[in-house]
Each structure stands twice: as structure tokens, then as C-alpha cells.
């Protein structure tokens with residue numbers, strides 16, 4: 285049965301909103317392809333809104349190309365494989381591998397979600413990237429961290445000091461209407477239930493090693509030049525529902 289746009293908005297749309305993807309390239313692509321096909325949105329690698337070399341010199345083109353086309357594609361493939369295996373488990377009523385596939389689902393979904401956000405909240409320095417946040421987002425940063433410099437210092441420290449591979453993240457926490465800075469290990473550990481990531485930096489070595497080698501702190505400091513604050517603000521407003 286062909287689903288209407290309205291039906292789609294009620295089902296997939298609300299799911300995407302709950303995932304904080306509304307307005308993102310990933311969400312737009314999913315919405316568009318689902319409307320065309322009249323089917324459930326397919327998980328797929330989102331296209332970047334800029335060229336692989338557009339974030340130079342802060343993030344080099346080779347790193348961007350491998351990171352997007354190989355690493356992120358790997359998480360997309362892994363997520364699809366996990367969901368297929370779980371569907372087959374249900375069909376066969378054989379859950380002997382449930383622990384393995386449940387972990388794969390969480391890891392690869394985390395990778396897909398966080399990388400989709402990562403591409404979305406970056407832009408070329410001086411052309412959408414860099415500067416400072418404004419508006420409601422800045423008001424919340426001031427309310428919850430004192431001022432932007434405190435926020436930046438804590439985020440830089442949290443990101444630089446993730447143990448092993450992981451992410452520095454800013455979440456919006458609806459429970460008490462505030463922003464919090466968090467770390468995540470790998471793509472999924474240290475998750476905070478009910479809070480919504482609105483920005484984050486990938487600090488896996490694959491995100492910076494070609495250019496920065498072991499100098500993760502230099503990479504984190506340079507990364508502020510490519511943060512797309514309007515995109516972060518949009519994610520914040522989507523998460524907050526305003």
C-alpha cells in the first residue's frame with residue numbers, strides 16, 4: 285500500500301525527530317527516498333554538504349575521504365548486517381547469537397548516528413565554520429556553563445581525554461532542560477539515556493592521525509575552526525522542540 289506523506293510524517297517522521305535528525309541531510313535524504321518509494325526509509329551513507337578538501341587545513345582531505353567513504357560506510361554496512369541477522373533470528377526462533385548481534389547493533393548504530401551528526405555540524409572555516417554560537421544556544425551555554433570560554437575549555441578537555449577511541453559530545457537533556465558535556469567510548473559506551481547529542485567531535489585515531497599523529501589536543505583545538513554553529517543551533521532547537 286502506498287503510504288501518504290502524512291502517514292510517513294506520523295511514523296518515520298516522529299522517529300527521526302526523536303533521533304534528533306530532523307533537518308539534517310540524513311533525515312532529508314531518508315524522507316525524500318521514502319516518499320519516492322512509499323517505503324520505510326533505508327539506512328544509507330549521507331552525502332557531505334562540502335568537498336573532502338573543504339575543511340583544510342584543519343582536517344585534511346585524505347582523512348575526510350577515508351573517514352566518510354570507508355569508516356562511516358562500514359558502520360552503515362554493519363548496522364544493516366546486524367538488523368538482518370536479528371530478523372533472521374526471529375524468523376528461525378534462534379537467539380543463540382543475541383548477545384553478539386545486540387552489541388553489533390548498538391556499536392554500528394552509534395557509528396552511523398554520530399558520524400552523520402559529525403558531518404552535519406562542520407563547515408569550511410570562514411564559510412559557515414568557526415566563530416561563536418549565538419541566540420538561544422548561546423543563552424543556554426551561558427546558563428549551564430557560565431560563559432562560552434568555560435564551555436569551550438570543558439569540551440576541549442573532555443574530548444582530548446577520552447580513554448581510547450571515542451567522542452566528545454554535547455547533549456541536550458530534556459529532563460532538566462540543560463546542556464551537558466559528555467564523553468563516549470567507541471561509538472556507544474557511556475550513553476546517557478533520554479538526552480540528545482547536538483554536537484560532537486570524533487577522537488578516534490582515524491579522525492586525525494594522518495595529519496596530527498599522536499597530537500590529539502592539536503586536532504581538537506583546530507576543530508573549533510570548522511564547527512558549524514548554525515547547524516548545532518538547529519539540532520539544539522530540534523531536540524528542545526522550539
Ligand code: MN3
Nearest residue numbers: 355486488491
Ligand atoms: Mn570516525
